[in-house]
Structures are given as structure tokens and as C-alpha cells.
Amino acid sequence: MSSVFTHKVQIYYEDTDHSGVVYHANYLKYFERAREHIIDGAVLAAVWRDRGVGFVVYKASLTYADGVQFGEVCEVRTTVRQDGNFRTIWEHEFWRPAGAKAAVTAQVELVCVDQAKDIVPTPQEFLACIG
Template sequence: MSKVFHHPVQIYYEDTDHSGVVYHPNFLKYFERAREHVINSNALDKLWREQGLGFAVYKANMIFQDGVEFAEVCDIRTTYKLDGKYKTLWRQEVWRPGAARAAVIGEIEMVCLDKDKRLQPVPEVILDSLQINEQE
């Protein structure tokens, strides 16, 4: 896996359910935001506009170990690696302030697709951006 990237997420009231705890699907949004910061949203936009290539979630697995509450600022910790020519694996964790373990763990598999939704190799520009060595 790669080095750990950190992305802060403020928990707003709108993110929570009636008990003040984050509604579970919102963690997927937090993970998406963190991945965009790792890859660089401008690079993703350029890749789509110029080459018609983008990324889609192929598989997502989440483990919920602790509730995350309104008004907390959590740290999304992200690592990734290449899995073959077409897929990247992302491990993302939500850490509450001062916690001894991750509140939520996500394992996300992303694939590269063209505009016709056909599988494509992860582009060199993304491999370079992520500093992924295909020999890993």
C-alpha cells in the first residue's frame, strides 16, 4: 500500500440521522471526497474531457465499529494500490478525534471505464499522479 493521505471532514447536522449519528451512506461520500483529493479533481476532470476516461466503484465493503457524531471533525485516512491493469484498491478509514481505532473502515475497488462503460487500463497519468509502480 501507499503512504497514508489525510483528509479532514466536518460532520454537519444534515449528515446525521435522528440520533445525531452519521447516517451510514454518507461515509461513501466522505471516502469519495478524500479519493478526489488524493488523485486531484482537476486531473480527473481533464482525463474525462480529453480522453473520455473515468472511474467507477466496482466493489465497496464497509465495517462500522463506532458511531460518528454531529459537529466532530474526523480524519479520513486513505491508502491505495494498483490491482492489475484495470483496478485500484483503496483502504479508507474514518478516525474520530482522539480515538484508539477507526470508527469506519472502507475497502473500495475502483475500475477505469471509457464513455461507453468499457473497462480500460488505468491511464499512465493517473499512475504517475498516484506514484504507483506497476511492479508493486
């Protein structure tokens, strides 16, 4: 099993719907930010600049179990594994403070593409970050 990476998320008013609960699509943004903290943004930018390779989402599946609310400081817990040469699978859990279970769980599959949008093997620079 891979390491568990954690990332704190402050819930702002702008993140919520009219009832003060986080709008469902925002969890994808939180998970993206967590991934960027795992694979340093400078590494992402350098690989794109130098080799023209970057991540794209191939598939995403989310399950919503509890509504996170304005003002909470939550935690994204992430594990990641390589599936062959081309795909990484990211398991995300979104935890509320003192939560007994994850409020939201997600599985996001990423592949790498070049500037022509052709799928390419995951670069070693990325694999070193998730090692």
C-alpha cells in the same frame, strides 16, 4: 506499502440521522471526497474531457465500529494500490478525534471505463497521483 493520504471531514447536522449520528451511507461520500483530493479533481476532469475515461466503483465493503457524531472533525486515512492494469484498491479508515481505532473501515475497488462503459487500463495520469 503506499503512502497514507489524509483528508479532514467536518460533520454537519445534515450528515446525521435523528439521533445525531452520521447516516451510514454518508461515509461513501466522505471516502469519495478523499479520493478526489488524492487524484486532483482537475486531473479527473481533464482525463474525462480529453480521453473520455473516468473511475467507477466496482466493489465496496464497509465495516462500522463506532458512531461518529454531529460537530466532530474527523480524518479519513487512505492507502491505495494498483491491482493489475485495470483495478485500484482503496483502503479507507475514518477516525474520530482521539479515537483508539477507526470508527469505519472500507475497501473500495475502482476500475476505469471509457464513454462506452468498457473497462480500460488505469491512465498514467491517475497512477502518477497515487504513486
